[in-house]
Amino acid sequence: MAQLETLSVDTSKAEASDALAAVAETYDAARAEDFLGHVASLLDHGAAAVMIAHGHRLGLFDQLAALPDVTSVELAKATGLTERYLREWLAVMVVAGILHYTPESRRYHLPAEHAASLTREGALGNLAVYAQHVALLGRLEERTLENFRSGxxxxxxxxxxxxxxxxxxxxxxxTAGLFEHILPLAPELPLRLAEGIEVLDAGCGRGAALLAMARRFPRSRFTGYDLGADAIAFARKEAEAQGLTNITFEARDLTGYVEPGRWDLITSFDAVHDQKDPQAFLRGLHASLRSGGLYLMQDIGASAKLENNRDFPFATLLYAVSTVHCTPISIGQGGEGLGTMWGWETAERFLRTAGFEDIEHHRLSHDPMNVWFIARV
Known part of the structure; x- marks a missing residue:
């Protein structure tokens, strides 16, 4: 029996070797070279993304934006960081095309056009925030490989x-567009919040959006639920520090959640696809709204069909994040793991199945990555 198994393995290896040899004889050498260059570029860009994440967390882009140009020694003095490590990081930023470098004076400069998308006050938003996901993917490598093996x-x-x-x-x-762009998607909503209603943020994280609404609308009462106890602890400290008395936060597993007819408004910001059972979750939210209530849901605006996402913003990053986070988080709760890119079509179908009949979905011109649903009871 062992001899037969060995023969089978050897035969498979031989067949694979023959197949590879056939490919080697027929492949287009020029196209192979082009693809090699493409992969090399991906590796280079991946390394740059990790270093961008480091620069963001250390506040280096913000510091560089405040200085006309600087040497590594001057930057070390301004930040309190070690010059030798800064010099290597600055080199990465130069060869990645992010910083300008003057060899004669050994000075570095962050152009205003680059600062616009890499600083905390950037006019175009801070893409360095998303670079942190790339760094996080690497930190989770061993756990992710084990997930592939074990399921x-x-x-x-x-x-x-x-x-x-x-x-x-x-x-x-x-939060940045909440009052100007998002809440007005339901024209009646700002006035109702000003008059005073009961609001739940289901999957609130650290509660930034809910805190902003509680400050803006003191007559309304706000509650945030999230599975993460650390996030809830952070949100509670923020509410206390801001002296807000119209808001509460609770660490709560929302599996099977329902509080019939309790809320006038429920929100979920990028939280539904991570749930153990998104369909049951939405059904519970529908049942928890009062008559005339409204559900505001944000999620990734990609399609459920892979072929439609080739040109979707950050599609590669989003599928990678789904592999390492969103899919296994759902599976870890006993769910099926719909993933980040479950698709706006799936989301709309789930809303209808949950009982919502009056459903609108919106895209915001300044935010091509997300879709916003307004669903009324």
Missing amino acids: RGTVYGDYPCFHQIMAEDSGQTV
Whole structure:
């Protein structure tokens, strides 16, 4: 029996070798060279993304934006960081085309056009926030490889800095445009909030959007639920520091959640596809709204069909994040793992199945990555 198994393995190897030899004889050498260059560029860009994440967390882009030009020694003095490490990081930024470098004076300069998308006050938003996801992918490599082998999932505690990254992301995509662009998607909503209603943010994370609404609309009462105890603890401290008395936060597993007819408004910002059972989750939210209530849901605006996402913003990054985070987080709760790119079509179908009949979906011109649903009871 052992001899037969060995023969089978040897035969498979021989067949594979023959197949590779056939490919080697027929492949287009020029196209292969082009592809090699493409892969090399991906590797280079991946390394740059990790270093961008380091620069963001250390506040280096913000510091560089405040200085006309600087040497590595001057930057070390201004930041309190070690010059030798700064010099290597600056070299990465120069060869990646992010910083300008003057060899004669050994000075570095961050152009205003580059600062516009790499600083915390950037006019175009801070893309360095998303670079942190690339760094996080590497930190989770061993756990992700084990997931491939075992089929198991993860828990939120497996992800260092996850809620911090998501809070920064939400600050740009949700909180910054909340009052000008997002709430007015339902024209009646700002007035109702001003008059005073009961609001739930289901999957609130660190609660930035809810805190902003509580400050703006003191007559309304706001509640945030999230599975992450660390995120809830952060949100509670923020509410206390701001002296807000119309807001509460609770660490809560929303699996099977329902509080019949309790809320006038429920929001979920980039939270539904991570749930153990998104369909049951939405059904529970529908049942928890009062008559005339409204559900505001943000999620990734990609399609459920892979072929439609080739040109979708950050599609490669989003599928990678789905592989390492969103899919295993759902599987870790016993869910099927719909993933980040479950698609706006799936989301709309789930909303209808949950009982929502009056559904609108919107795209915001300044935010090509997300879709916004307004669903009324």
